[in-house]
Amino acid sequence: MIEQRYAIGHADYANAGKVSSQIKSFLKQIGLDPTLLRRIAVACYEAEINMIIHSYGGEITLAMDENSLDLNFKDNGPGIPDVEKAMTPGWSTASEKAREFGFGAGMGLPNIKRMADTFEIQSTQSGTHVHIAFKVNE
Amino acid sequence: MSVVTYTLAKCQKCMKCLRVCPVEAITMKDERVRINKSRCINCGKCIDSCVHQGLQAKGSTLAELEYYDVKIALVPSALLAAASTVDQIEELFGTIKSLGFDEVVDLSPYDGAVANELYGMISDQKEPYLISSFCPVVNRLIEVKYPMLLEYMVPPYRSAELASRRIREETVKLNQKVGIFLLCECIAKLPTSKYPYGDTSSEIDHALSIVDLFPRISKEMGNHRESVDPSPDGLKLASSAHFTTKGHESHILRADGLEKVQLALDLAEFGQLKGRHYLHLSNCINGCVGGNLLWGNPFEATQHVSEHLKTVRGTNAQVVFEASEESLDEVNERKSIQERILEYARVNAQLEQLPGYDCGACGFASCRMMAEEIAAGRATLENCRIRNHEVKS
Structure with a gap:
């Protein structure tokens, strides 16, 4: 079992994607199946960017064994008021500033769900927790 | 397959080539440069970096x-x-x-x-x-x-x-x-x-x-x-x-x-x-x-x-494109996922002992590569010059 933790700062656009890059390079070292690797990379990147744009910061944790890979994205709020709406493709609350940077096309959460084998989301005002998992069978 | 050739007599052992290689194909062992021929991508970065003409690429004559x-x-x-x-x-x-x-x-x-x-x-x-x-x-x-x-x-x-x-x-x-x-x-x-x-x-x-x-x-x-x-x-x-x-x-x-x-x-x-x-x-x-x-x-x-x-107005050749039967090389990593995870953990345990400077002084392009070598029993922590220096002082 391998466990890793990464901190994500609030509105830290300068470092956007760095954690996903580290996770991607770790998974390449493990030598996962390329198609699976790509699904994980895309989902992880979307989720990391979501945290940077929308949250007050938080933490990404990774846990992996020979059967599955679990990624948890936990932030410190402010929470998603309407999760159902947020899951609708094209719907976005990204700020003007975020859109200027090319973020906020409204495809983040639906895309993550599409990539992952398991997708769970819980959100309250004190924070959002997205859990995604992938089957790691050969 | 690499075409880069190495001339020991010209090598000043500056290790610039080792640091510019984008795929970590170069190591320094026994006072000489070694190029991993199957990993090299022939980009020429090492040749450009060598000011002593110790590295070259030659074709036929x-x-x-x-x-x-x-x-x-x-x-x-x-x-x-x-x-x-x-x-x-x-x-x-x-x-x-x-x-x-x-x-x-x-x-x-x-x-x-x-x-x-x-x-x-x-x-x-x-x-x-x-x-x-x-x-x-x-x-x-x-x-x-x-x-x-x-x-x-x-x-x-x-x-x-x-x-x-x-x-x-x-x-x-x-x-x-x-x-x-x-x-x-x-x-x-x-x-x-x-x-x-x-x-x-x-x-x-x-x-x-x-x-x-x-x-x-x-x-x-x-x-x-x-x-x-x-x-x-x-x-x-x-x-x-x-x-x-x-x-x-x-x-x-x-x-x-x-x-x-x-x-x-x-x-x-x-x-x-x-x-x-x-x-x-x-x-x-x-x-x-x-x-x-x-x-x-x-x-x-x-x-x-x-x-x-x-x-220019020349016409294109008439060519029939056929899909090549040989596809790209299969990745022949056939250890089980469990073994690979264990191996990663072993390498990481060694990596934590190393300074993480990726200075190359040990002869390997990065601390991770050195950690892999230690985990495989081909190098020891004593090969790390930074670490030796810190232990002494």
């Missing part, structure tokens, strides 16, 4: 000509960009012929055919994207570092192979020894005559480095002439600034130089190149026209292509 009855030179489209006018292209072809060839074949009609095939693929392509395969360095880089993008690569159609296959078919009846010599504008094409990419056999007999021929070309230039009718599409394939197809301009992403290529591939892995249908990638600056074995500079070459495109 013209001495090989004497073993053949009929000698044929294949000239890449990129070389046309070394000439400033079409008139000069004809002089260049005449000069190359004068070096001992019976025939000089312009590859631009074949490159043009490849470009046309690509135009069709780009027009039909929807997201995500296709990735070009004309640059052997990029192909190897993707194999080594970006395996998840392999499935997006265009089949490796190579104009030199298409042309040499045709020459072979046409000359087989002659019952003579026909030698096909490919002039190479970049280091990475030197090994392709013996180890063609994505294909098991090659009809090319020898690969020559253009830069090695330059002294003789420059001496003879102006005394010979050979008529040439270059294909504009072929020139466009070789010059990244010019490669485009009507109606799809914004769907094409061009990146040249290894840093830019790697950035594009990193983003492609995250699915972040939205709206792009085709990635045109080359290791050499400005595409093949900036080939690292050409004597001119890439900016001038691009300008020459712009000029040539105003006048």
Whole structure:
């Protein structure tokens, strides 16, 4: 079992994607199946960017064994008021500033769900927790 | 397969090559540089970094000509960009012929055919994207570092192979020894005559480095002439600034130089190149026209292509494209996932003992590589100079 933790700062656009890059390079070292690797990379990147744009910061944790890979994205709020709406493709609350940077096309959460084998989301005002998992069978 | 050769006598053991290698193929062991031949992507960064000429890439020599009855030179489209006018292209072809060839074949009609095939693929392509395969360095880089993008690569159609296959078919009846010599504008094409990419056999007999021929070309230039009718599409394939197809301009992403290529591939892995249908990638600056074995500079070459495109009207070769039976090398990592996770954990345990400076003083390009060696029992923590220094002080 391998466990890793990464901190994500609030509105830290300068470092956007760095954690996903580290996770991607770790998974390449493990030598996962390329198609699976790509699904994980895309989902992880979307989720990391979501945290940077929308949250007050938080933490990404990774846990992996020979059967599955679990990624948890936990932030410190402010929470998603309407999760159902947020899951609708094209719907976005990204700020003007975020859109200027090319973020906020409204495809983040639906895309993550599409990539992952398991997708769970819980959100309250004190924070959002997205859990995604992938089957790691050969 | 690496074409980089190492000369121990010239090596100052500065380890610059070790640090610039993008795929960590170079290590220093027993006071000498070792190149992992199967990992090397022939990008030429180490050769550029070596100020002592300790590293070189060599092709065949013209001495090989004497073993053949009929000698044929294949000239890449990129070389046309070394000439400033079409008139000069004809002089260049005449000069190359004068070096001992019976025939000089312009590859631009074949490159043009490849470009046309690509135009069709780009027009039909929807997201995500296709990735070009004309640059052997990029192909190897993707194999080594970006395996998840392999499935997006265009089949490796190579104009030199298409042309040499045709020459072979046409000359087989002659019952003579026909030698096909490919002039190479970049280091990475030197090994392709013996180890063609994505294909098991090659009809090319020898690969020559253009830069090695330059002294003789420059001496003879102006005394010979050979008529040439270059294909504009072929020139466009070789010059990244010019490669485009009507109606799809914004769907094409061009990146040249290894840093830019790697950035594009990193983003492609995250699915972040939205709206792009085709990635045109080359290791050499400005595409093949900036080939690292050409004597001119890439900016001038691009300008020459712009000029040539105003006048050249040559037609493309008629070629049938068949999908190669040999697909890209299978990744032969056959340890179980459990073993690989354990191995990673073992390496990480060693990595935590190392300073993480990636200084290369131990002879390995990164602390991670050193940790892998320690975990495998091929090195010890005492090989780390930084750590030794800290323990003492």
